[in-house]
Amino acid sequence: MPVRYEYWVYETAAWTEVYGNDWHGQTFTPGVAHRIVKVRLRIARAGIPTNAEVVIKATDEEGKPTGADLATGTINVLSLPVDLVPAPWTYISLSTSPSLSALTKYAIIVRCLGNVDNKIYWNEGGPGYPGGQAIVSLDGGASWLFNPFDFNFEEWGNHWYHLNVKGVNLPYEDLDKTKELHIILKNLSPTTKSKGADGAVKVKIDYEPAA
């Protein structure tokens, strides 16, 4: 089950407006490596903005977003409240679950098409989160500036358990000659392995070609 990793939870009466080329974000720094699967944001709406989404990005040396989107999540704007009090929380699932490295800064970005009457509000949480800060782009993500506060945010994910068995020294021959490794993974635990991201598994087999 996903657990909460980085977060900043401090409700204030200040709200940032997101629409058009005004993209807003929050940088964060995971303490441990994990796969991010969803975010929870204190957001609301005015009118009906379109193409509303959350994006996860890596950051550059300055701590500003850079590179391709690591993951995106669609915001169901009609599910967002229009009342700002009490400040509401909304989960946004991500379409993919990229691995985030420990002690590396990433950014959660919120963007949408809209105008002054159709927009998303994101609750500001004052300053205080130690692993990042609020950021803003006024040109649709081309350039970024820092804001002196933190947004209310939570990022949720799954961590990896790891085991490396060395010295296996097992001769293997693919008799199909397809140069494939034919493997079966069996769950011997009483606990069911979950499907999808909650039960993700990755195996790595080191080998030497035989003469």
Next chain:
Amino acid sequence: METGKYPSRNVVSDSLQHFTEQLVKNESKRENLTGLVSSKILIRNVAINSVQALHFRLEFYSKDSFTDSDLDVDTFIGAVELDLEKYGSLA
């Protein structure tokens, strides 16, 4: 089998494509991982990353016909226990 002439290589599964199904106890999933540079190799190390700390067994077969519960001596090559419950650490 002569080894050591070539640099070590690896094959890695894709967590978004492979082993994505639910598996109850003793249930298993077959996969054919591409990317071997030779059909005859020596497996040196086996590593696993898993969101859940479970006890797995990884079995190796010589053909994609596999065999399931009854280990067919013609195709079953060997297995590695991957007990994350006992020996796993946080990556």
